[in-house]
Amino acid sequence: xxxxxxxxxxxxxxxxxxxxxxxxxxxxxxxxxxxxxxxxxxxxxxxxxxxxxxxxxxxxxxxxxxxxxxxxxxxxxxxxxxxxxxxxxxxxxxxxxxxxxxxxxxxxxxxxxxxxxxxxxxxxxxxxxxxxxxxxxxxxxxxxxxxxxxxxxxxxxxxxxxxxxxxxxxxxxxxxxxxxxxxxxxxxxxxxxxxxxxxxxxxxxxxxxxxxxxxxxxxxxxxxxxxxxxxxxxxxxxxxxxxxx
Ligand SMILES: Cc1cc2nc3c(=O)[nH]c(=O)nc-3n(C[C@H](O)[C@H](O)[C@H](O)COP(=O)(O)O)c2cc1C
Numbered sequence: 001x002x003x004x005x006x007x008x009x010x011x012x013x014x015x016x017x018x019x020x021x022x023x024x025x026x027x028x029x030x031x032x033x034x035x036x037x038x039x040x041x042x043x044x045x046x047x048x049x050x051x052x053x054x055x056x057x058x059x060x061x062x063x064x065x066x067x068x069x070x071x072x073x074x075x076x077x078x079x080x081x082x083x084x085x086x087x088x089x090x091x092x093x094x095x096x097x098x099x100x101x102x103x104x105x106x107x108x109x110x111x112x113x114x115x116x117x118x119x120x121x122x123x124x125x126x127x128x129x130x131x132x133x134x135x136x137x138x139x140x141x142x143x144x145x146x147x148x149x150x151x152x153x154x155x156x157x158x159x160x161x162x163x164x165x166x167x168x169x170x171x172x173x174x175x176x177x178x179x180x181x182x183x184x185x186x187x188x189x190x191x192x193x194x195x196x197x198x199x200x201x202x203x204x205x206x207x208x209x210x211x212x213x214x215x216x217x218x219x220x221x222x223x224x225x226x227x228x229x230x231x232x233x234x235x236x237x238x239x240x241x242x243x244x245x
Contacts, residue, residue, distance in 0.1 A: 007125055012170050014129025015069050017162030022075050026126065030161075033122035037114040040107035046115040047082040049147055050075065056146060060158065063143050064135030073160035078136065078143070079116050081108035083152040083241075099152060100244030105237065112156040123161055133158030140236050152241045169208045172200045174217075194218055 031048060039045070051057055054071070060078075061070035070076060083104055090097040120130045136143050136158045143155050175193050198216035205213045237243045 008121065010170060011120075011124060012129075012168045013131040014162075014164045014166065014168070015131050015160070016164070016166040017069065017073050017129065017160070018165045020074065020163045022128070022161065027075065030119045030122050034115040034119035037111075037118040039111050039114070043083075043086065043107060043111060045082050045086070045108035045111040047080045047085075047153065048115075049078045049080060051078060051147075059146055060136065060143065063139035063146075064133050064158065065138050067133060067135055069131065069160045070133055070135075070158060074162035075160070077159045077161065078147060079112045079156050079159065080147075080149060080153050081105070081112050081156050081242075083108055084150050087152065099241055102243055102245070105242040108242075109156055116157070116159060120159070127163065128161055129164035131160050133160060137230055137233065140230075140233065144236075144240070149240075154237060154240050154242065166210070168210065169204065172197070172204055 027050070034046070034048070035044070051060060057071045057076060060076070061067055064070050083099060087097050087099075116132070120132075123130055134157045136155055140155060144153075147155065149155065174197055178190050178193050178197070194217070198218050201217040201220075202215065205215045234243065
């Protein structure tokens with residue numbers, strides 16, 4: 001339709017990178033592209049921490065469930081939802097900041113998602129590849145200690161960046177009819193649409209170049225959602241000053 005939409009639809013996560021480094025100017029440009037995203041009430045609540053120290057990288061790879069590319073990617077960034085600097089802003093005006101609201105957690109986390117996705121699109125437009133690393137939250141307490149995150153800052157996810165050394169196929173998404181509803185919610189036709197999509201995903205997994213498997217989408221999801229999802233997150237976030245009211 002146009003080059004930007006084409007680029008978006010060509011997205012696939014990249015987990016193998018060449019050794020080619022990224023110049024600091026490119027990283028700065030990508031950060032500025034991230035910052036250009038919309039931000040709830042202008043809060044600008046995303047802080048990015050670039051990790052270059054090999055020992056820290058190795059520890060973060062371990063925290064993420066031994067994802068080797070966390071240690072080896074040319075660039076590794078940690079996206080943090082950050083309401084700490086807003087305390088500084090309030091201090092400048094002798095205002096007592098009220099924190100801990102679920103709304104603030106939501107807006108700060110959303111800011112990180114929008115910032116990061118802008119950055120990823122900018123990176124992909126330069127021929128770079130990326131993969132998000134939610135695995136960091138497996139050991140979020142240890143990650144926060146390693147990065148010396150203060151109160152009201154938490155690591156939402158990491159991001160590996162670099163020039164692709166693989167060319168994986170694009171992963172098919174749910175049919176538009178399942179994700180776009182008109183006027184009101186209805187799941188009337190979703191079961192049949194998901195079953196048809198299951199076959200598409202099964203074919204994708206069977207035929208893709210690497211890591212082939214016999215798996216449909218609903219099978220994958222049903223295997224995942226019968227397990228607890230990082231139950232340590234709520235007490236951790238509350239300890240950091242989020243989600244208290
Ligand atoms: C917030 C977030 C966290 C993710 N965490 C990981 C991760 O820890 N490791 C990984 O290999 N992929 C991770 N992914 C990548 C997803 O698995 C991937 O985007 C999804 O399977 C769709 O594939 P695609 O990006 O190739 O289209 C993450 C994606 C997102 C958005």
